[in-house]
Every structure is written in C-alpha cells, then in structure tokens.
Amino acid sequence: MTTPYHSQYYAYELTKQSASNTVGRLSQSLINATVDLNPHQVEAALFGFRAPLERGALLADEVGLGKTIEAGLIISQLWAERKRKILVIVPPPLRKQWNRELLEKFYIPSVILESKNYNEIYREGNPFPFSQKDHVVICSYQFARNKAQDIQREKWDLVIIDEAHRMRNVYKKSNKIARVLRDATEGYPKLLLTATPLQNSLMELYGLISFIDPYIFGDESTFRKQFGHGTKEITKRDFMDLKQRIKPICHRTLRRQVTEYVPYTKRIPIVQEFTSSAKEWELYEKVSAYLQREDIHALPKSQRTLMTLVVRKILASSTFAISDTLLSLVKRLEALLAEQQGEDVLTPIYEDVDEINETAEEWDESDEDTPDAAGQELQADHVSENITAERNELFSYYQLANSITENEKGKALLVALSKGFAKLRELGANDKAVIFTESRRTQLYLKEMLEQNGYAGKVVMFNGSNNSPEINEIYQHWLERHKDDDQITGSKTADIRAALVEHFKNEASIMIATESAAEGINLQFCSLVVNYDLPWNPQRIEQRIGRCHRYGQKYDVVVINFLNRKNEADKRVFELLEQKFNLFDGVFGSSDEVLGSLESGVDFEKRIQQIYQTCRTADEIQDAFNRLQAELDEQIQCKMKETRKNLLENFDDEVREKLRDHYEQTSLHMNKLERHLWGLSTFEGSTQAQFDDHSLSFKLNQSQEKYQMISQVRKANHDSYVHHYRLGHSLAAKWIEQAKSRELSTREVVFKYSEYIGKVSVLSNLVGKFGWLSLDLLQVSSAEEEEYLIFTCIDADGNQIEQDICEKMFDVPASVDEEVSLSEPIRHLLSNILKQQETAILHKIHQRTNEFLDRELEKLDKWSKDLKDKLEIELKEIDLEIAQLQKDARMTRQIAEKLEINKTIREREKKRSEMRRNLYNEQDEIDRQKERLFADVEKKLEQKLTRKHLFTIKWRLI
Structure with missing residues (x-):
C-alpha cells in the first residue's frame, strides 16, 4: 500500500544529511551497522561530527567501550556521503583487527598497506599505492613514517590514529615517528583514539591536542609556562581555561557510566605449575647459555637481538619446536663453511613464530647493522675452526632435543584443561577453549597430543598460513554452506579465518592458535583462554584475552597460565605481568593506566630479553628484575590521575542523562529508517521480488536468493544464511535512485x-x-x-x-x-x-x-x-x-x-x-x-x- 510519493519521500529521507547536533547525522551508519550500538558509542561518533570547524577529535573512552566501533560509525557515515579517502594508522598487531571489524560490522572494504603489497601495487602501474578507490587504507606507524611523503600527497577526508597515546610526546624532538606523522597528516581532519591521553604530564595532553589542531595553544613554551608544571602550580582560573579550550575536541566516557547498557564479566585466573624433566632442563640451560655468548656465528649480526628473541620464544615453547630450529642453525653454519651466506636456511625459524614480522617492524636494530662478520672472514682458519666447533655443539643440542619424546608442560596442559572445563561447567558456559602458542611446530605437537588423549575430532588449528588439508576441507564446507548469503567476502584469507571460527563455534571444543588468532577475530562464544606460551609483550596478552573477554561475553572468562618451577626468570616475568599489569584478574583486565603507560610493548620485550641475555645466576636475575620492577612502578604510577579526572571527565549524572536521551532517540530513529527502507523496497522491487512483511525478508524472482533486513539478522543471534539487506546494499542503492529519479x-x-x-x-x-x-x-x-x-x-x-x-x-x-x-x-x-x-x-x-x-x-x-x-x-x-x-x-x-x-x-x-x-x-x-x-x-x-x-x-x- 506504498505509493510512488511515499517511496520518493522515503528515498530522500534515508539519504539526507542532517546537522551534527542530531542523531540523524549518523542515519546511514546506524542502519548499515551489523553491531548492536550502545548510546555512548553514538554519542562519541556524534562528538566527532559536532564541531565541523575543528580539525578533529580525541576520543578517550576507557578501555573496553569500543573506540573502534565509534570510529567505524564515523567512517561508515562518511562512506555513505561518498567521502572515502580515509587512512587508519595503527600499531602492527591491530591492522587485521581493523580490517575485519570494518568489513564485518560496517561492510566497508579496506586494504592493509605494507612493504610487500605496496611494491606490488607500484609495479602494477599505480605510482601512488595510498590512492585506493573505495577502500579504507590501513597501515602501521612505522610504515606510515617511511611513506610520509606518499601520505602527504593524498587529500584525506579523515585520518584515524589508534593507540594515539604513542603520539602524546610529539613535542619532544626524540619522538621521531610522532613528529613525522604530525607533519605528514597536517591539514587533514584527524580522529585520535586512546584510553590514556594523559599519564605523567600535562605536556602529553598538549602533544595530542596540537597533533589535531595547532591553534588551540600558542606553542610548547607558552603551554609549559602556563600549564605544564603540574596542577599544583596552575591557578584555578588557568585550569578552567585549559578545560574550556580542550572541551570541543576531547571526549571521554567511563565504564561505570555505561553499566546500564553494557554488562561486564570477570576474568578468573588459574596458574598451572609444572617442573621440566632433567633432559628438558639440560637442553634449556645449554641453549640459553649458548645464546648469551658474544661470539656465535649462527645468528646474523645484523639481526642478532631479534633472532635471539625468536629462538628464546621457541625454546620456551617446546622441545619439538626448538629441535627443528637448532637444525636450521646447524644448516646455517654448514652454509657458512661452504662460503655461502645461508640466510635462506633461517627462514623456517621466522616462519615458526607468526607475529615476528610485526615485532620486527617495531624492533629498532640500528645499532646492530654491522655486516655479518662470519660471512666476511671465512678465509681465516681459526674462524672456520670456531664455526665447525659451534656446528658440532648445536648438533649435539639437536640430538638431545630429539631424544625427548614427552614434554612435562604438555602433560600439564591436560590437567589444566580438565580444571578449566570443570570451571566452565560450574559457570554454565560452553565447553570451548582457545589455546595460544607462539610456535607453529608446538601447535602441531599439541594437536597430536590432545587427539591421543580424548580430544580426537574436537581440535581445530588456526595460524598465519591456515593451509593444511584439514583446514582446506573446513573451508570448502563453509563455502558450500554460505554460497547463498553474505558471509563470503571474496578474500580467501578472510574467509578461511571466518570458516575456522565458525567450525570452532559449531563443531570443535578446542582451538589451538598462534598469535595471528589474537588479531581481529571474535571468540565471545568461548570463555576459556589458555596461554600455553606467554608472550613478554603485555599488549599482546591483553589482545589474546580480549578475543573472548569482550563486549557480548555472557560468562566469566577463565585464563590459564603455565609456570615452570625451575625457571627463576620465567617466574619473575609472570609476576610482573600478573601483579603489575593485572592482566589475568578482575572485571576489565589490565587498567588504562597500566597498558597506557607503555608506548610500545616491544620496548618492554627488549628489556626482558636483555635480562635473559645478560644474567647468569639466580641472584643476577633477581637483581635485574627488581630494578625493572622499580622502573615499572614509576612508569605505571599515574601521576596525573586526579588531573585527568578533573580535566577530562564529566559528572556521571550529566553523562547518564545524555546517554538515556541518545538511547531513546537512536531507537526511534532506527525504527523510522527501517520502516522507510522496507516501504521503499517493497514498492520499488515489487516486480523483482517476493516480500514477506512478517520476517522483513524477500526473495528475488530470478535467482531465488533470500535477503533479510540487517536488524532481523542482528536479532537472530545465530549464523543466518541470508544476504544482509541494508541501506548500503547495491539493491537498496538501485531502488533509492529509481525512486528519486521518478x-x-x-x-x-x-x-x-x-x-x-x-x-x-x-x-x-x-x-x-x-x-x-x-x-x-x-x-x-x-x-x-x-x-x-x-x-x-x-x-x-x-x-x-x-x-x-x-x-x-x-x-x-x-x-x-x-x-x-x-x-x-x-x-x-x-x-x-x-x-x-x-x-x-x-x-x-x-x-x-x-x-x-x-x-x-x-x-x-x-x-x-x-x-x-x-x-x-x-x-x-x-x-x-x-x-x-x-x-x-x-x-x-x-x-x-x-x-x-x-x-x-x-x-x-x-x-x-x-x-x-x-x-x-x-x-x-x-x-x-x-x-x-x-x-x-x-x-x-x-x-x-x-x-x-x-x-x-x-x-x-x-
């Protein structure tokens, strides 16, 4: 009973651009999103649009409130308005997460630019790889710094910088990346995302604000004189002036203000102790001592510290993983004796640890860029003798590793899983566990061991390559199952990831995952996280646990960690991660103050690595960790906590009232838009499809493909095998244009x-x-x-x-x-x-x-x-x-x-x-x-x- 007049009115109503002080400003993004939006996210996105004369905004909501979704709403709205030159700059581990969330939650395609595909795009004839038609561009801080001129050349509609606390010291000449990125993005609207805009000094706030708009404050010296010495020296008048200046571009919501809309669950930690066998400990001690020596030839000097880190990760993982690694080092030495560089024989070592390329991107080895001395001095007899001796030594370690057929840590995993699953049953949660390891070879060992101990047919693997015959079979079944719906994106990598997650959800009990699974997948249906290998980077650990402990999780999340009773250094690392970073306990996991105090988790990894490399006795290890802990206490202690509260936070009642208003307005607005889209579609598509008003779905006459309104898919709470019909869909766009042109x-x-x-x-x-x-x-x-x-x-x-x-x-x-x-x-x-x-x-x-x-x-x-x-x-x-x-x-x-x-x-x-x-x-x-x-x-x-x-x-x- 819709008329062409209704249809035309609906068409213009659905696509009109509203003022930024109304919920209507987000019309297109609200009706296109597949995620249930919370009012604080709508408020943050509106804030991003509210001041069109500002040069951007700083969204500083506390951890866990969905800043990525807030930014996604803004991107989605700009996308609908055909403003599609959008750049997202993030730490390396977050690139895939952004890529997935934009696609899954907002149907927005993106391309991750890194050296390899940048060069491919260039060779294919595009001299400006950052110029991507109808794709958001995502890249890391380091890559953006290296390609600053390319970034400057483009006319961006929006530049987003995630984990933007890394930019807060931009005023310091030593912070080269921040200064380069500020200059490269100057003049473009910016959205900075960080839970910790202010940690130790008001100068950090100056840094972030000046990154967005250089005309809020005079310059660094005037800010420092007026505000920069701490709140005790600031007059009440100056403090209010500071608050008024930053108010239009700085927005912060706290978790306690949104409990009416967002339920939170807790983290429950379990520590599983084990003791290495005599042979395992002998192998560990020998390889560890070998890595501490200065004169080794198997590791190239140009990558010495990074390669040492990789070998240490593999050594801590399992004897099965270190065995092949030792063989690769033996082959490297044999290549050197044959007067070859032998770099390619080290490739399997890098390939065993998924996240190593991202760690390498943040790893500064500028002080280690000396040429490989071993390769240059092979003529000297004594060098050749040393290499031969080293080769024989490593081969003996390889034989020792091969003689170990059982790992005590592996046995402990069976006990830990039994405890974990018992706790899940007590909580009423699904019997699902994700086990994280840093080594692909350990991953294979764990799969075989679990399948031999009662978990046959219940285990699925997930890693950076995802190319085994078993995984390919899961993928083919998934393709068949989803051939008639919108699950298939066309990107094989993304689709295999989705297939494995779905298989884990519906078929398997255990997912054994390397670090790549910590990037951008949603495992909220699982509430047991097992850190079989524990990274030294606290930001990575938080990311792992965050796959399960996230918005939408209905149960408390159990986190299991392993501790070797013999290893003093491992014990102290765990103590730091548990007690100082609070990663495994409580409602929110690690606090903003703690993770925000680290500009880069890789820097923290380097400090730990240094201790492992330089300390030989238990006393030396304890002393070194005591010094690191004292430094960390100073770093983590948030000196500006009270200042941040007074400066950036609004009264709870004021915020809650605003959120209630947004909640009502958003619901009304979305209901109205959905009615309009459905009414327009039934009229314009009446000759092309059969419509079902009850389920808000339709089937195309020719193909019999089924489409359903996105709101109904959201409510379904299961994998719905239909095309998701929404405002941004090509069919909707066609019918809207048809209505407008009549x-x-x-x-x-x-x-x-x-x-x-x-x-x-x-x-x-x-x-x-x-x-x-x-x-x-x-x-x-x-x-x-x-x-x-x-x-x-x-x-x-x-x-x-x-x-x-x-x-x-x-x-x-x-x-x-x-x-x-x-x-x-x-x-x-x-x-x-x-x-x-x-x-x-x-x-x-x-x-x-x-x-x-x-x-x-x-x-x-x-x-x-x-x-x-x-x-x-x-x-x-x-x-x-x-x-x-x-x-x-x-x-x-x-x-x-x-x-x-x-x-x-x-x-x-x-x-x-x-x-x-x-x-x-x-x-x-x-x-x-x-x-x-x-x-x-x-x-x-x-x-x-x-x-x-x-x-x-x-x-x-x-």
Missing part, C-alpha cells in the same frame, strides 16, 4: 488511516478531511552540509498542518487517484508557507553558525594572546636577567670578573633593544596570521542554498 505529477493521494495498525491521535483528528501538500528539498552548505525535507501542507480551509503530522501521514497506507490541478491561490499560499519554513530553518542554522564562529574566534584570540604574552614574558625575563647581572657586577671586587659581567650586560641590553624593536612587528605578524586564519573560517561559513521541488499532491485522509 517524475511525479500532481495527483490525489488517499491515506487510509482505517487500515493503519496503531493509533496516531493527531491523524485521527484529520479523518474525513482533505487538502494540499508539497514536498521540497532544501540543501544548505555552510559550516557543514545539511539537507531538509520540508512539507508544506494545508487543509481545505487553508489552515497550515505541521511538519511532524505530515511525516506521520506518510506512515499510513495509501492509494493514488486521478490527476488534479493546482489553483493559483493555493499555489501562492503553499509558496508563502514554504518561505516561512525556510526562513525558520535558516535562522537556526545561522544561530549555530554564529556559535561555531564565536568559538573559533575565541580560540584564535587565545592562541594569539598566548604568542604575544610569550614575547612580553621573554622581554621581562631578560630585564630580570640584566638587573641580576648589574647587582652581581656591583658586588664583585675582582676587576677581570667585573669587566666580564659588564660585557655580558651589554650583550643582553643589545638583545633587549632588538627584542623591543621587534616586539610590535612580531605582534602585528601574529595579528595578520590570525586574520588570515579567520578569513579562512569565514570562507567556510559562506552559505550556499539549493532548492529542489519533489512533488505536490492533493491529500485525503479516510
């Missing part, structure tokens, strides 16, 4: 309130009446792009009918009657009412624009005052310095010293005279710069109007 003549439309299910009081009063209605589209371009659909409506007596009543009328079924003509008096009356409504809309926009303008002017005034004050302060400081020098000259009795001081006084007076001469010129230049900036603002605020008449009808309500 020329509509003036006809009578009969609205049948009697057939409407429900009651609308304002409409029931109009039953039996008729009148005239026209619909116009007003597009306003000023501070932001806005579109308004204006209903101009009168009854037969010429009384105006309000906009909201007209909108409700178009929710009612209707039919179209004959053509009618519009008399001149009615046309004139409708035209006058339209002008009045336009004037009211433009007045509101004008008021809002003035607020933007006032805020920008105030910001620029403060910025220029900061710089002028700096000049005045510098002049006063040199006055004081001269006065002190004159006093010193009077006090001294030594002629030579007096002459030297007087010489300094003359130099300072000369400098003061120059500063006085330049003062007004520099202040005038600041004013000129301020005027130029303000002129740019005024240009942005110039109002452009476009009007488009859509249709006029004679309405009748029965």
Whole structure:
C-alpha cells in the first residue's frame, strides 16, 4: 500500500544529511551497522561530527567501550556521503583487527598497506599505492613514517590514529615517528583514539591536542609556562581555561557510566605449575647459555637481538619446536663453511613464530647493522675452526632435543584443561577453549597430543598460513554452506579465518592458535583462554584475552597460565605481568593506566630479553628484575590521575542523562529508517521480488536468493544464511535512485488511516478531511552540509498542518487517484508557507553558525594572546636577567670578573633593544596570521542554498 510519493519521500529521507547536533547525522551508519550500538558509542561518533570547524577529535573512552566501533560509525557515515579517502594508522598487531571489524560490522572494504603489497601495487602501474578507490587504507606507524611523503600527497577526508597515546610526546624532538606523522597528516581532519591521553604530564595532553589542531595553544613554551608544571602550580582560573579550550575536541566516557547498557564479566585466573624433566632442563640451560655468548656465528649480526628473541620464544615453547630450529642453525653454519651466506636456511625459524614480522617492524636494530662478520672472514682458519666447533655443539643440542619424546608442560596442559572445563561447567558456559602458542611446530605437537588423549575430532588449528588439508576441507564446507548469503567476502584469507571460527563455534571444543588468532577475530562464544606460551609483550596478552573477554561475553572468562618451577626468570616475568599489569584478574583486565603507560610493548620485550641475555645466576636475575620492577612502578604510577579526572571527565549524572536521551532517540530513529527502507523496497522491487512483511525478508524472482533486513539478522543471534539487506546494499542503492529519479505529477493521494495498525491521535483528528501538500528539498552548505525535507501542507480551509503530522501521514497506507490541478491561490499560499519554513530553518542554522564562529574566534584570540604574552614574558625575563647581572657586577671586587659581567650586560641590553624593536612587528605578524586564519573560517561559513521541488499532491485522509 506504498505509493510512488511515499517511496520518493522515503528515498530522500534515508539519504539526507542532517546537522551534527542530531542523531540523524549518523542515519546511514546506524542502519548499515551489523553491531548492536550502545548510546555512548553514538554519542562519541556524534562528538566527532559536532564541531565541523575543528580539525578533529580525541576520543578517550576507557578501555573496553569500543573506540573502534565509534570510529567505524564515523567512517561508515562518511562512506555513505561518498567521502572515502580515509587512512587508519595503527600499531602492527591491530591492522587485521581493523580490517575485519570494518568489513564485518560496517561492510566497508579496506586494504592493509605494507612493504610487500605496496611494491606490488607500484609495479602494477599505480605510482601512488595510498590512492585506493573505495577502500579504507590501513597501515602501521612505522610504515606510515617511511611513506610520509606518499601520505602527504593524498587529500584525506579523515585520518584515524589508534593507540594515539604513542603520539602524546610529539613535542619532544626524540619522538621521531610522532613528529613525522604530525607533519605528514597536517591539514587533514584527524580522529585520535586512546584510553590514556594523559599519564605523567600535562605536556602529553598538549602533544595530542596540537597533533589535531595547532591553534588551540600558542606553542610548547607558552603551554609549559602556563600549564605544564603540574596542577599544583596552575591557578584555578588557568585550569578552567585549559578545560574550556580542550572541551570541543576531547571526549571521554567511563565504564561505570555505561553499566546500564553494557554488562561486564570477570576474568578468573588459574596458574598451572609444572617442573621440566632433567633432559628438558639440560637442553634449556645449554641453549640459553649458548645464546648469551658474544661470539656465535649462527645468528646474523645484523639481526642478532631479534633472532635471539625468536629462538628464546621457541625454546620456551617446546622441545619439538626448538629441535627443528637448532637444525636450521646447524644448516646455517654448514652454509657458512661452504662460503655461502645461508640466510635462506633461517627462514623456517621466522616462519615458526607468526607475529615476528610485526615485532620486527617495531624492533629498532640500528645499532646492530654491522655486516655479518662470519660471512666476511671465512678465509681465516681459526674462524672456520670456531664455526665447525659451534656446528658440532648445536648438533649435539639437536640430538638431545630429539631424544625427548614427552614434554612435562604438555602433560600439564591436560590437567589444566580438565580444571578449566570443570570451571566452565560450574559457570554454565560452553565447553570451548582457545589455546595460544607462539610456535607453529608446538601447535602441531599439541594437536597430536590432545587427539591421543580424548580430544580426537574436537581440535581445530588456526595460524598465519591456515593451509593444511584439514583446514582446506573446513573451508570448502563453509563455502558450500554460505554460497547463498553474505558471509563470503571474496578474500580467501578472510574467509578461511571466518570458516575456522565458525567450525570452532559449531563443531570443535578446542582451538589451538598462534598469535595471528589474537588479531581481529571474535571468540565471545568461548570463555576459556589458555596461554600455553606467554608472550613478554603485555599488549599482546591483553589482545589474546580480549578475543573472548569482550563486549557480548555472557560468562566469566577463565585464563590459564603455565609456570615452570625451575625457571627463576620465567617466574619473575609472570609476576610482573600478573601483579603489575593485572592482566589475568578482575572485571576489565589490565587498567588504562597500566597498558597506557607503555608506548610500545616491544620496548618492554627488549628489556626482558636483555635480562635473559645478560644474567647468569639466580641472584643476577633477581637483581635485574627488581630494578625493572622499580622502573615499572614509576612508569605505571599515574601521576596525573586526579588531573585527568578533573580535566577530562564529566559528572556521571550529566553523562547518564545524555546517554538515556541518545538511547531513546537512536531507537526511534532506527525504527523510522527501517520502516522507510522496507516501504521503499517493497514498492520499488515489487516486480523483482517476493516480500514477506512478517520476517522483513524477500526473495528475488530470478535467482531465488533470500535477503533479510540487517536488524532481523542482528536479532537472530545465530549464523543466518541470508544476504544482509541494508541501506548500503547495491539493491537498496538501485531502488533509492529509481525512486528519486521518478517524475511525479500532481495527483490525489488517499491515506487510509482505517487500515493503519496503531493509533496516531493527531491523524485521527484529520479523518474525513482533505487538502494540499508539497514536498521540497532544501540543501544548505555552510559550516557543514545539511539537507531538509520540508512539507508544506494545508487543509481545505487553508489552515497550515505541521511538519511532524505530515511525516506521520506518510506512515499510513495509501492509494493514488486521478490527476488534479493546482489553483493559483493555493499555489501562492503553499509558496508563502514554504518561505516561512525556510526562513525558520535558516535562522537556526545561522544561530549555530554564529556559535561555531564565536568559538573559533575565541580560540584564535587565545592562541594569539598566548604568542604575544610569550614575547612580553621573554622581554621581562631578560630585564630580570640584566638587573641580576648589574647587582652581581656591583658586588664583585675582582676587576677581570667585573669587566666580564659588564660585557655580558651589554650583550643582553643589545638583545633587549632588538627584542623591543621587534616586539610590535612580531605582534602585528601574529595579528595578520590570525586574520588570515579567520578569513579562512569565514570562507567556510559562506552559505550556499539549493532548492529542489519533489512533488505536490492533493491529500485525503479516510
């Protein structure tokens, strides 16, 4: 019972661009997302749009509140508006997570740029690989730094920087990556995401804010003088000034403020101790001592510390993993004896540890870039003898490793799983466990061992290659199962990952995963995490546990860790991770203060590695860890906790009230949009598909493919084998364009309130009446792009009918009657009412624009005052310095010293005279710069109007 008039109205309503102070600003992203959105996420995304004159926003919600989803909402809305030049810069381990979440939650494709595919794209004829049509570009910090010129060349609609606390020391010359990225992204809108914008000093906040907008504060020195010495030295007036300056671009929500909408579960830690067998411990001690030696040849000097880290990870994993690694080192030495470099024989070592490429990207070995001495000095007999001796030594270790057929840690895993599954049954959770190991060879050993001990047919593997025959079979079954729905993305890598997760969910009890499974997959249906190998990088551990302990988890998550009673260093590492980083216990896992205190977990890994490399006795190990712990205590202690609270956090009641309002508005808005999309689709697709109003689904006549509204798929809470129908779908886009392009003549439309299910009081009063209605589209371009659909409506007596009543009328079924003509008096009356409504809309926009303008002017005034004050302060400081020098000259009795001081006084007076001469010129230049900036603002605020008449009808309500 939808008419072409309904359909056209719905088409424009679904795609119009609303003002940034309304939930409607996120219309397209709300109805396109597959995730159940929480009101704090809607509020954060709106905040990102709310200040169009700002150069970006800092979203600083606490850990676990979904900053990626908040950013995804913003990206999705820009995407719908065809603003698709978007760059996401993240730490290496988060690249795949972003890639998956954008695709799964918002249907937005992205490309991860790294050296290998960058060069391939370049060779294929694209000289600008960062220019990707209809793909978000994702890259790491390091890659972005290396390709800064490429980034600068593109005209970005948005640049997102995740884990942005790494940028907070950008004001320091030593922070080279941050400074390069700031310069490369200058002038583009930016979204910075971090749970810890402020850790040790207000200067960090200055760094982040200046990264977004260099005109909030004067410069580093003026900020430091006014605010940078800590809150005790800041006056109350200055503190309030600081808060007001950052308020428009800094947004923070706390977990305690959203408990009404987001349920949280706890982490329950279990420690499984074991004792290495005599042979295992002998092997560990010998290989560890070998790695500590300076003169070894098997590891290339150019990669010595990184390779040592890799071998240590494998050594700690299992004897089965270290066995093949030792053989590779033996082959490397044999290649050197044959006067070959032998680099390729080390490849299997790197391939055994999934995340090593990402660690290498953050690993700075600039102090180790000396050539491989072993390769250059092979002619020397004694070197050859040393290599032969080393080869024989490593081969003996290899034989020892091969003689070990059982691992005590492996046996302990069986005990740990039994404990873990018992705890899951107690909690009422699924019997599902994900076991993380750092070695692919250990992964194979664990699979065989578990299958021989009661878990046959219940184990699935997940690693960086995912290319075994068993995995391929799972993938083929998955492809067949999903051939008629939207699960298949076309990316084989992504689809295999999805197939393995689904197999784990529906078929297997245990997933044995390497580090690649910690990146971007959702295992919330599983609540047992086993760290068979424990990384030294706390950020990686949090990422692992976060696959299960995340939004949507219904049960407490059990976390099992292993501890070797014989290994003092391992015990101390675990103690640090457990007690200092609080990774395994509590409701939220590691706190913001703790993980945020580490700019890079790789740096922490390096410190641990250094201890393993340099300490030989138990006492040395204890002393080194005590020193590291003392450093860590200082690092983790959040000196600015109270300041951050006062500066960045709003009152709980104020936040909760706003969130409740968003919750209601978002629900109403999404229901309205869904009704419109469904109504438009049933009308425009009536000849192409069969529609089922009950399930909000339809089947195409030709292909019999089934589609269902995305909201119904979300509610289903299971893998629904249908195409997900949404606003961004190509079918919806086609039907919307069809509705918009239709020329509509003036006809009578009969609205049948009697057939409407429900009651609308304002409409029931109009039953039996008729009148005239026209619909116009007003597009306003000023501070932001806005579109308004204006209903101009009168009854037969010429009384105006309000906009909201007209909108409700178009929710009612209707039919179209004959053509009618519009008399001149009615046309004139409708035209006058339209002008009045336009004037009211433009007045509101004008008021809002003035607020933007006032805020920008105030910001620029403060910025220029900061710089002028700096000049005045510098002049006063040199006055004081001269006065002190004159006093010193009077006090001294030594002629030579007096002459030297007087010489300094003359130099300072000369400098003061120059500063006085330049003062007004520099202040005038600041004013000129301020005027130029303000002129740019005024240009942005110039109002452009476009009007488009859509249709006029004679309405009748029965």
